[in-house]
Each structure stands twice: as C-alpha cells, then as structure tokens.
Amino acid sequence: MSQLHEKIASGALAQKGLLDDDAIRAAVGLLEQISASDTETVRVLFADQHGILRGKTIVASAMASIFTSGIAMPSTLLLKDTAHKTVFPVWSNDSDIPGGMTGAGDILLLPDPATFRILPWSPKSAWIFCDPHGKDGGTLAFSPRDVLKRAIARLSEHNIALVVGLEVEFQIYERVAERLDHTDATMPGQPPATRNLTQGYQFLTEQQYDLMEPVLDDLRRHCQALGLPLRSMEIEMGPSQFEFTFDPADPLTHADNMMMFRAMVKETCARRGLHATFMCKPNLANAAASGWHLHQSLVDMTTGENLLTPPAAGKITDTASGWIAGLLDHARESCLLTTPTVNGYKRYRPHQLAPDRIQWGRDNRGAMIRALMEPGDPASRIENRVAETTANPYYFFASQILSGLDGLNRGLRAPDPVETPYDGPATQLPDSLLSAIQHFESASFYRDMLGDAFVDYLAYIRRAEWDRYHLTISEWEQAEYFGIY
Numbered sequence: 001m002s003q004l005h006e007k008i009a010s011g012a013l014a015q016k017g018l019l020d021d022d023a024i025r026a027a028v029g030l031l032e033q034i035s036a037s038d039t040e041t042v043r044v045l046f047a048d049q050h051g052i053l054r055g056k057t058i059v060a061s062a063m064a065s066i067f068t069s070g071i072a073m074p075s076t077l078l079l080k081d082t083a084h085k086t087v088f089p090v091w092s093n094d095s096d097i098p099g100g101m102t103g104a105g106d107i108l109l110l111p112d113p114a115t116f117r118i119l120p121w122s123p124k125s126a127w128i129f130c131d132p133h134g135k136d137g138g139t140l141a142f143s144p145r146d147v148l149k150r151a152i153a154r155l156s157e158h159n160i161a162l163v164v165g166l167e168v169e170f171q172i173y174e175r176v177a178e179r180l181d182h183t184d185a186t187m188p189g190q191p192p193a194t195r196n197l198t199q200g201y202q203f204l205t206e207q208q209y210d211l212m213e214p215v216l217d218d219l220r221r222h223c224q225a226l227g228l229p230l231r232s233m234e235i236e237m238g239p240s241q242f243e244f245t246f247d248p249a250d251p252l253t254h255a256d257n258m259m260m261f262r263a264m265v266k267e268t269c270a271r272r273g274l275h276a277t278f279m280c281k282p283n284l285a286n287a288a289a290s291g292w293h294l295h296q297s298l299v300d301m302t303t304g305e306n307l308l309t310p311p312a313a314g315k316i317t318d319t320a321s322g323w324i325a326g327l328l329d330h331a332r333e334s335c336l337l338t339t340p341t342v343n344g345y346k347r348y349r350p351h352q353l354a355p356d357r358i359q360w361g362r363d364n365r366g367a368m369i370r371a372l373m374e375p376g377d378p379a380s381r382i383e384n385r386v387a388e389t390t391a392n393p394y395y396f397f398a399s400q401i402l403s404g405l406d407g408l409n410r411g412l413r414a415p416d417p418v419e420t421p422y423d424g425p426a427t428q429l430p431d432s433l434l435s436a437i438q439h440f441e442s443a444s445f446y447r448d449m450l451g452d453a454f455v456d457y458l459a460y461i462r463r464a465e466w467d468r469y470h471l472t473i474s475e476w477e478q479a480e481y482f483g484i485y
Contacts, residue, residue, distance in 0.1 A: 004028050004064065011068030016137030018110050019067070026113040027067040034060050040124040044071050046109055046132050047144045047259050049461060050082055050340070051392035072106040078132065078142070082341070083188045087464035098457045099140055108133045115256055120225035121268050129256060141453040144394035148255055151398040155405055159302060162401055164254050165295035166246040168261065168389055171287070172197055172215060172269055172276045173240050192275050200239030200288070208235045215272065216242065222264050228257050238288025248295070251401065255393035280344040280388040289347040291354055292389040296400060297381040298323060309380040310373050316414070324360050324369055324382060324414040326407020327400065331358045331368065331386065335430050336440040336462060337399040342433045342469045344388035350422035355385055357426040359418045366421035386429070402449045434466050
C-alpha cells in the first residue's frame with residue numbers, strides 16, 4: 001500500500017465510512033494527477049439548495065487533506081435564501097432548524113474525484129464538487145446530490161435507468177454599469193445595468209449566429225474542454241437569448257454538467273465584460289422568457305432497450321404511459337423543484353412556447369410534455385418543458401424520477417394527448433411561487449418519497465423568499481395609489 005493510500009485510508013473520512021477502497025484509489029489517482037500538473041489552486045465546491053456553487057479555494061499542495069479530513073463549511077450555507085440571507089433562527093432552540101444546525105456550526109464536505117476539472121478560462125485553477133454531510137459523517141436529508149442518488153437507486157431497483165438530454169436557454173448582455181457604489185451593496189446586491197448584444201426575434205438566423213460567434217465560440221470551447229457533451233449552439237427567439245443543447249447522459253452526470261455549464265457561462269462572460277443570466281424572465285424591455293427542456297428516455301438496464309419506443313404508429317408503450325401519467329399526476333407539487341423562483345411562474349403563459357397547464361401532446365411545443373416517440377426510433381423520448389433554467393438540477397431530476405416511477409408502480413395510464421394545449425379544461429400549473437409551496441408541502445407524495453425533513457426545510461426557505469417578495473412595495477402599487485389617494 002502506498003504512503004498516500006495509507007494516509008487517506010487512516011484519515012477521518014475513511015474512518016467515518018465515507019470512503020471505500022474504490023474511492024480511496026480514485027483519490028490517490030487524482031492527487032498524483034494534480035501533483036504532476038501545473039495546477040496551483042482548487043475550488044472545493046458544493047451545490048447548495050438553490051443550485052448555487054459555494055465553497056473554498058485551497059492551494060493544490062493541500063489537496064490531500066480534503067481526502068483525509070474533509071473540508072469544513074459553515075452550516076448556514078444550507079440555510080440561506082436567494083438573497084444569501086440565513087432565514088432559519090440558528091441561535092435559538094427553534095425546532096424548525098433542520099439537521100441540528102444551531103449555532104452556525106460546521107458541515108463536512110466529501111469530495112468526488114470524478115468531478116475534478118481544470119478550468120479552461122483559468123488554466124491553473126480547477127474545480128472539484130463535494131457532497132455535504134453532517135460533522136459526524138451522516139447524510140443530510142436535503143443534500144442535493146444525495147437526493148438525486150437516492151432517487152436513481154430507487155429506479156434501478158426496477159432494472160430501469162433514466163437517460164436525459166438537456167436544452168438550456170439563457171441570455172447574455174453587455175454590462176454598461178457594474179453597480180459597485182456603496183449604496184448598491186444590498187442583500188441581494190443591485191443587478192448590473194445592461195444592454196443587448198442582439199436585437200433578437202430572429203430565431204435561428206445565420207446572420208445573428210455569425211454576429212455572436214466570438215462569444216459562443218468561447219463558451220463552446222470551454223464546454224468541450226470541461227468534457228461536457230455539447231451538441232449545438234443556437235440563436236433563440238428573444239434579444240440576446242441563446243440555447244445550448246447536450247447529448248444524453250445519466251442524471252447525476254448531467255446534473256453535475258448543468259452546474260458546470262451555468263458557472264462556466266457566467267464566469268467566462270464576466271471576464272469579457274458581459275453579464276450572462278439564467279433568470280427566467282428578466283425585467284427588461286422586450287426580453288423573452290427562458291426555459292429548460294428536459295428530454296427523458298428509459299432504458300432496460302439488462303438489455304439496453306429503450307422502453308419508450310412505441311410498438312406501432314399512434315401507440316405508446318405501457319412504460320411510456322405510466323411514466324407520463326406519473327409526471328402529470330405530480331406536476332403541481334413538483335413545481336417547487338422544477339420552477340423554484342418567484343420569477344419562473346411569469347413564464348407560464350399561453351401561446352408563448354411554454355406550458356400553462358398539465359397535459360401532454362405528440363410533438364407539440366405548447367404542451368407541458370412533448371412526446372417524440374416513433375416505432376423503430378431508438379431515440380424515442382419525452383420532453384418535459386415545465387422547468388426554468390434556475391432550477392437545482394439534482395432536485396429537478398429527482399422529481400422526474402420519483403414522479404415517473406410512481407406512475408409505473410401504480411399502473412397509471414396517460415390521458416389522451418392534446419392538439420390544442422392552451423384550450424380545454426386541463427388542470428392549470430401553479431400561478432405563483434406561493435401556490436407551488438402550498439402544493440409541495442400539503443401533498444403526501446414528497447413527504448413519503450423524500451421525508452418530512454426535506455419538505456419542511458425547502459418550503460421554509462422558499463416561503464421566506466415569497467414573504468420578502470410580496471411584502472415589498474412594488475412599482476405597480478406606487479403608480480396605482482400614490483397619486484390617487
């Protein structure tokens with residue numbers, strides 16, 4: 001046994017049972033790779049409850065310590081809303097505080113060597129992603145990667161694997177004012193002032209792509225250098241709006257990929273004096289809403305057969321029917337996981353290439369679920385168009401697995417597909433974050449699947465955001481009442 005292997009095997013992480021022999025060997029291999037490279041710093045990160053990367057940067061020579069002892073982070077990082085405010089009363093005996101995280105103590109990060117990446121825009125720096133644990137090594141009920149891993153394990157018990165493909169819309173603007181005055185340092189900080197790079201509404205036009213190619217080339221090359229399975233770069237509908245699509249992968253890989261992609265786009269653009277945003281519907285004149293379309297197929301883990309490939313034209317398999325029915329049945333309570341912001345619900349509007357109600361259709365971009373399944377087509381799949389691009393990918397993917405699997409387990413059947421998705425009596429999607437919170441916490445489904453601790457924790461954080469939103473005096477109120485009364 002090498003000295004390095006022995007050091008890690010006798011360290012705190014291994015002694016807590018968090019590293020098995022395979023993990024120790026992977027850690028040793030990574031440390032040898034780093035030692036032989038010119039890497040100077042490593043950003044040790046985890047995805048928080050909002051899908052935001054947080055962590056510390058250490059010098060490369062200290063990397064061995066994160067595999068022996070782990071690295072500590074303040075537990076309050078898991079107790080914050082999107083304003084970065086700690087919303088739980090950590091210095092009280094309030095029983096609402098999850099996981100015993102009183103006193104703003106520490107959590108422990110467990111690094112995953114498979115996520116290590118050299119950063120092409122900062123080539124002497126690297127990333128490594130981690131899973132947060134309690135100080136005693138215990139799994140946290142709301143750790144995003146662990147939530148997804150548990151959902152994947154449930155599905156694998158049925159000898160089924162989910163394969164997902166990503167279509168991700170976002171915007172890139174030129175920064176014209178950084179908003180760095182002292183008065184701008186609020187919580188959250190004041191957003192930068194921007195202007196468009198393109199006027200937009202020239203969907204998939206060659207001229208617009210050529211205009212944006214220098215920026216998109218940077219992003220493409222960085223995607224490829226990170227090992228992301230990029231497929232296409234596209235001019236989207238709105239001003240300064242773009243879409244990147246990615247070839248299929250397993251859910252955990254693509255959840256990590258989505259975290260890498262969003263961070264890479266924002267960091268690369270910032271270095272160019274640009275502002276990239278995955279906000280669903282920016283409050284800018286003529287801006288279009290961005291969505292996140294998730295392609296899903298189901299594979300028999302023994303034979304590799306695509307279980308969604310229909311037997312004949314106009315038919316769907318029992319597996320496809322049950323999976324679609326499960327997604328529809330749990331769509332409302334899943335919205336807190338697919339559409340987690342106040343802003344995201346302003347995308348659910350008719351005739352905007354976004355869903356506003358819960359139904360499915362065949363190759364219909366207005367329906368929540370668009371079925372792309374043909375006899376003999378090994379790429380047969382469904383596309384769920386419900387999510388916004390801010391969603392935490394681990395929670396989003398877990399919601400799809402658990403909902404679809406429930407449809408299979410209960411033998412549900414999908415209703416008839418629709419041709420006119422903005423007409424008819426179908427159940428509406430929640431129209432606000434508050435409605436989504438209420439569906440999420442009142443339904444038994446996620447309490448049964450993920451536990452009361454997870455449901456109560458996430459609902460508490462999102463309700464804190466909703467309260468800040470609806471208690472803020474709006475421009476509408478000022479215009480409506482300030483003059484007349």
